[in-house]
Amino acid sequence: MDGERRDGRRRDGRRGERRGGGVVTHVIVEPSPALPLVSVVVAFRSGSAHDPVGREGLGRITARMLRRGAEGWSSEKIEQTIDLLGGELGVDVSPSASTVHFEVIRRSLDPFVDLASTLLARPSFDEAELARLKREAEAELIESRDSDGTLCARAFRRTLFAGHPYGRRVAGCIPALRAIERADVVSFYGAHYARENAIVTISGDVDVEEGHAIAERLLSGLPVGASVPDPVQPPPRRPGRRLVFVDKPERTQTQMIVGGLGTHPNDPDHVALLVANTAFGGTFTSRLMQEVRAKRGWSYGASSRVGFDRQRDAFTMWTAPKASDASACLALKLELLHTLRKDGITKDELSFVKKYLVRSHAFEVDTARKRAYQKLEAALYDLPEGYHDKQLEQIEGVTLDEANAAIRERLSEDDLVVSVVGTFSQIGDAVAKSVPRLLETQVDPFDLE
Structure with a gap:
């Protein structure tokens, strides 16, 4: 049944580009009625490699701030609503990408999409929330010193990729985190969170047309923008x-x-x-x-x-x-x-x-x-x-x-x-x-x- 809807219409997964409101939206839909769940990833082709020198960790802070408040939504109300709708929402940042992902039971999909589209398009970047997040991020860096495996991997990449974006820590370092201000977050968000820099992936209990419609709703409040070039050059081999x-x-x-x-x-x-x-x-x-x-x-x-x-x-x-x-x-x-x-x-x-x-x-x-x-x-x-x-x-x-x-x-x-x-x-x-x-x-x- 994986290829068909219960009403008999085809549910073939596809990747494509649809024009909605004159904007090309990059969408991947992988339907399956096996479980009444829908998983969504909104990925932006920008990550920690775009962090300015001295502001390492900015991309990750920006992504995490999306969950810390938006127009009409406090951070507390966001968390309560996610729990009430029976869903999960998270963010991840790598050198090359920033992703917002959520999974929710099918019957709660519409209100969850409304919430996610608001968080993506109208974040408030509240000063108090930013200060709280920076303290949490600093505490996480300190706590990571207890993990010898993390320390070993970090030292390896720092040395192998010395002077290269892949050698920088996605989470940043304490001095850089302390230097991040609201204006930095607003600037990073404005430069990278745009429709043309996004790829939306939807899987689970949806059909292809519905998936494209969900993608349009999620990105409707974002500016068109452009796909952001990757600033990373091939890493040089360090001899010896x-x-x-x-x-x-x-x-x-x-x-x-x-x-x-x-x-x-x-x-x-x-x-x-x-x-x-x-x-x-x-x-x-x-x-x-x-x-x-x-x-x-x-x-x-x-x-x-x-x-x-x-x-x-x-x-x-x-x-x-x-x-x-x-x-x-x-x-x-x-x-x-x-x-x-x-x-x-x-x-x-x-x-x-x-x-x-x-x-x-x-x-x-x-x-x-x-x-x-x-x-x-x-x-x-x-x-x-x-x-x-x-x-x-x-x-x-x-x-x-x-x-x-x-x-x-x-x-x-x-x-x-x-x-x-x-x-x-x-x-x-x-x-x-x-x-x-x-x-x-x-x-x-x-x-x-």
């Missing part, structure tokens, strides 16, 4: 091996990330690298997990990942060994990376992961919301035509030579960042000595930001 050690007292366990620049969806060997990485560190039975956890018991988890954005993102290997095993674990990871580049993955590994990826694909498209998000992701990140639709075919077509060539081409063992959270006085020297050809060691306090 660099260690950034986040010094935190009394750590008996470490967090450790090793990696460098990875892949881009437009690379001809992008899918081949995704497949190869799955064999290396993408499953519970992967090589990295077997060597680190199963054979040596040095870390409960061990994984590798290749991320993507509009520009080239990072390749990372993650482990969390206890402090006494940190230097040996790091040396092993570097050795495994060397062997991976030298010898590649095996025929058996390739066969296994291709079957794994093909069989698990069903769980990536088993709901209308997941299918809609794939289409939104393709639009937001300028993915190649058919990136998701053709991925199964591309995965099955990857050869062993292609997978291993992608490893050698995209993954460097010379230009690396090693990020470690631990107590430097206890293990710092041993960790540094376990990295041959180390160009630079930087020790940062855990409360640096």
Whole structure:
């Protein structure tokens, strides 16, 4: 029944551009009557990469302020109404996008759309609410220092993408948050929250025509504007091996990330690298997990990942060994990376992961919301035509030579960042000595930001 309405009319999902009031609205609709729920995402092609220097975190603050008051709506009334209608509403910001998303039971859809359209088009940006939000955001940054995993990931990106927008924290830093004023929020909102910069994705218990009508209602109060160009340039490769050690007292366990620049969806060997990485560190039975956890018991988890954005993102290997095993674990990871580049993955590994990826694909498209998000992701990140639709075919077509060539081409063992959270006085020297050809060691306090 997924393709048809209960009254017999077709419910085919589609992505298109409709003209409403002389304005092109980018809309994705993925219908499904399976449950009486509707999920909506209003995404703007602007994120933290647009934050001015000295105002890092502005994009995230602006998005969060949408829920803190609008014309005729106090923040308390907004929260009460969301609960009363049985819905959920949230905002997310990444370097490349700002999204407002909500899910609501079908019978409450109309009043929820009215609320969301008001929040999007007529936010009040109340001074008192802004001051309260800034205090909350600062407290969240301080609280995040308790998460060693967060500190490790932050130090890694700060070092790998030094001087680049991808190296800046989406949530900002305390001095930048304190510097943000209402005029900054109003300016960011005015520059980026426009119809032509938006993509609306609707999934669930709606048909295509209704979905387009909902999108028009949601964006009707926004100015036409224009699609905002991405200011981000391709990140440069930083030569050499660099260690950034986040010094935190009394750590008996470490967090450790090793990696460098990875892949881009437009690379001809992008899918081949995704497949190869799955064999290396993408499953519970992967090589990295077997060597680190199963054979040596040095870390409960061990994984590798290749991320993507509009520009080239990072390749990372993650482990969390206890402090006494940190230097040996790091040396092993570097050795495994060397062997991976030298010898590649095996025929058996390739066969296994291709079957794994093909069989698990069903769980990536088993709901209308997941299918809609794939289409939104393709639009937001300028993915190649058919990136998701053709991925199964591309995965099955990857050869062993292609997978291993992608490893050698995209993954460097010379230009690396090693990020470690631990107590430097206890293990710092041993960790540094376990990295041959180390160009630079930087020790940062855990409360640096």
